[in-house]
Amino acid sequence: MNSADVCILIPTLNEAATIGQLIKDFKKDGFSNILVIDGNSRDGTGQIAEAEGARVVMQNGKGKGQAMIQAFELIESPYVVMIDGDGTYLACEAPSLLEPILEDRADHVIGNRLENYSPGAFTKLNIVGNRLINIFFDVAYGVSLKDILSGYRAFTLDSMRELELNKTGFEIETEISVECILKAQRVEEVPITYLPRSEKGATKLNPVKDGFRIGSTIYRLVKVHNPMFYFGIIGSFFVLAGLLTGAFVIIQWSQGITRIPLSVLTALFVIFGLQMFIFGMLSDLIVTLHRQTINLIQEINRQKK
Ligand SMILES: Nc1nc2c(ncn2[C@@H]2O[C@H](COP(=O)(O)OP(=O)(O)O)[C@@H](O)[C@H]2O)c(=O)[nH]1
């Protein structure tokens, strides 16, 4: 591999404490094609990056997601490594992320932080939140990925161009992971080191607010992949509510009290809940048939080539 074929993409927002060293490390390892997409930092991040020889582009909107989407349009190198500018990831591990791609085993490689992280790199809340989000993702999408929120990734330009991305904030990694699954890309995970943030720079991620956004993104996007899961959760919620009110109605009835309005409500809950399951089954059918059509089209396209 020619290292000029690899674009190192770094989103930054006020990372003056760490960006210089990170760029130096990449250069030392032979990667000189470095693109910094900066969120109009006010601490001189952009100037430092430029002085170290990176190409610096100011993002024209807000949020890490918007920055990444904008940057993806600018890249022309066949391989891309994306990495946070906060010094929590090691530049020297980029080759191990690229390896599965260069060996043509994968289109998209995720650096898995959760196997080998330094003490203090994650807060307790972060680690619990990360694990829950990954379990939720795996159940919803039927895959076994361990760290879908990782910010250290490698992929091919072609595979990245296939992804349809819209999220502007910290949901971007979630959306990338979902899109890789929806586009049936070959995704592999490689264990990486994860270091604590430097004391000088604080995280921009709010664990509760962004955690909730990430969870709801996983849920909303699953509709077109696994509709039974999507509608099943709504259905279960209503059936459960119906069982609770129903139990109350029966207990009261056995004591000689008849609760007519609550009985009607129980019936509505249960009927609506079951209807959601039927919706789920029908949508599942549509998605399966659609997938077969897409596969067929891809097969025909491949034969044409
Ligand atoms: N361009 C740009 N970069 C951002 C923005 N928000 C965060 N970043 C960068 O994205 C990377 C990850 O953000 P960080 O706060 O470290 O999130 P965490 O790693 O999930 O805690 C860092 O390099 C940030 O500087 C933004 O709005 N615009």
Ligand SMILES: [Mg+2]
């Ligand atoms: Mg970070």
